[in-house]
Amino acid sequence: MNMTSSYDKTHALHAAEHVDPARLIGAIDALATIGARSDGGVDRPALSALDIEARRTLIERAQTLGCTVTTDACANLFFRRAGDEDLPPVMTGSHIDTQPTGGRLDGAYGVLAGFECLAALADAGVRTRRPLEVAIWTNEEGSRFQPGAMGSSTFVDPARLDGFRTVRDAAGVTFGATLDAHRTAFPALDTRAPQHAHAFIELHIEQGPLLELADTPLGVVTGIQGVRWHSVRCMGAAAHAGTTPMAVRRDAMTLAVRVRGAIEACALALGGDAARITFGSWNIEPNSINTIPSTVTFTVDFRHPDPAVLARFDAALKNCLAPHGADVRLEPLFEHAPVHFADTAIARVHEACDALGARSQPIVSGAFHDALHLAKVCATAMIFVPSRGGISHNPLEATDDADLVLGTRALAHCLVELCNEAR
């Protein structure tokens, strides 16, 4: 048998055509009942009883689809459809934990689209060279246990797990205790060692407005922008609002407003249209109506896809603050370099969009995703579908059904093509 010809390109389209809209939307609706909020949103904390219940329904579904289900030391779940050859699998998936006031799609869509691909391949009778695996990554949101993306980051760097196990949630429960409870909840699952993957494709809602504004149903995600988080502390002197003349005041908020303006101007000048600069968190002391603010601390969140721009921002930030001497202090909180996805994987996403005759456009992810970590160990890319109004992490989070279906068809096409790669 000629292996090359037996995995020809018609198989990918054939699989995509077998994506069943009603089954996909029904699965999304069903999962959203587990942790449903009265406002239409979902509150399903990582490794909570609700998360365990949701995982149980997906394990049962995977077994009816003939998949083998395994877990690992970080409670990630892997649903594997066998391939014809014993090669590293092609992976997809995302997460099913949510923000406390989360929506129905963030994470869940990528997992359930993966399941829909498993079902569509079965319905289409499509066999693949490589195994296809859907993953559920543990605690992506980071709202119960910090940091986020514990599951995917442990998958690529298992040494991180020891540190994560001692992290506690707001109620004092350790992440380690919830991992043990997960193990107890699913005693039949084999725990596997880290395995090499051939590729990873994550399908996700955009969580921003760009695709909707461009009226484009599919985003070919070329990477994830880099980020710098800083805290800026501006110092003045508390004094009585009624007795202190303007000329002798040292108002920390006046200083903070000036510094904020300088940083913003600098970020926009350096970063152009791709720059994202946000001053989201503020602490004002003593925060009293009739006292001049003595100390104002605010955060800086700067993002850009170009590492050179991020480096120039670091230098410019110091220059912005220098004129204020000891009155302004900068504390770096966090940084992450931009990630550029694998050209080979990006090409497979483009190919899928073209094969479906769907409009698509390249897009850089503004948010972090599990794909950020997978990109370190295998050919990784993402597919975005539009977020209505750009809204996410919100019960109002929504995407048109047609876009959800189209995204899943693109994923199916892409996965079959990758699964049939010989190397």
Place this chain on the structure above:
Amino acid sequence: MNMTSSYDKTHALHAAEHVDPARLIGAIDALATIGARSDGGVDRPALSALDIEARRTLIERAQTLGCTVTTDACANLFFRRAGDEDLPPVMTGSHIDTQPTGGRLDGAYGVLAGFECLAALADAGVRTRRPLEVAIWTNEEGSRFQPGAMGSSTFVDPARLDGFRTVRDAAGVTFGATLDAHRTAFPALDTRAPQHAHAFIELHIEQGPLLELADTPLGVVTGIQGVRWHSVRCMGAAAHAGTTPMAVRRDAMTLAVRVRGAIEACALALGGDAARITFGSWNIEPNSINTIPSTVTFTVDFRHPDPAVLARFDAALKNCLAPHGADVRLEPLFEHAPVHFADTAIARVHEACDALGARSQPIVSGAFHDALHLAKVCATAMIFVPSRGGISHNPLEATDDADLVLGTRALAHCLVELCNEAR
């Protein structure tokens, strides 16, 4: 006996000369031990056990000075030195409650200087036509029970007391319960009905930097500036800091910073050097490092001695906000018209300064005082002494001993002159 000649002007100077620096400073030091903080400040909440203890020491001291001590329905205390005639008394005094991180002088100085005057008049053998009364006004600071100045405002408007009695402190204790406990603590004190006063002179630290900057030891306070308190609510839309392009953001903090700037410019243009504009309290929602602020609420504290400027500010404020439509909402919180003290009482303070050969200057009080309320019912004025560094409501609050003594001498002079007025 010729009454006019028996109260001649030498008596006032004679009384002032009998002010005893060691006794005055000793009394200030002694009172500061009750509620002393380890940082040198004082924390003596209104009608707390510490306040009761402090009141007990002053009642005992007044009795040794031959004064009659009475209280009223709001736990104000009155220490009366008899006059020769049955005429309305001349009053002085202030308060002995403090801010939680308060200093040794705010309020306490005015009360203890009043006691020093009682002692100095006794030492000098000076008799006066009218009675002289030192008052301790209850809960001036407003930090345990709000609003402040409950004692003095009830003195001039007894109908306010019913509303005050139901106010609770942070621990849930009503003001009424603390008044009852005060009554129980001092069962021997007669409770008196409101009485008419001939005049009220309050000696206080400036709580601002003007006298120190001018190197002038005495301020002749001509009034208290008026105030407008507002809350300004700026509305935007929460969105992801990473995924939302700058052009489509509705950042409530960006809006708030713009509105703050417009209000400040407007206040300074209208009010000139006498304007005080403060944006002291801020609330940012959701206040998360990676979320664009959706709502920012901040307070406006505008003060000016000229009622016409305050009225123009009210109108200008609306104009500042109008361009932003429904995105910016204004809520008035509080206002107080400027108070101009009685010219007759101001003249007595000037006269005292001149008689002592002390440098003085007119000054408008930037802070509220019990005198604000007394001014409604009798000839009222105030004397200020410098605050080192302009600092108050702070453990670092301080005034040079020489200035504390000079202020007390001016008070003694002033009180004797007022006490000898026939009408």
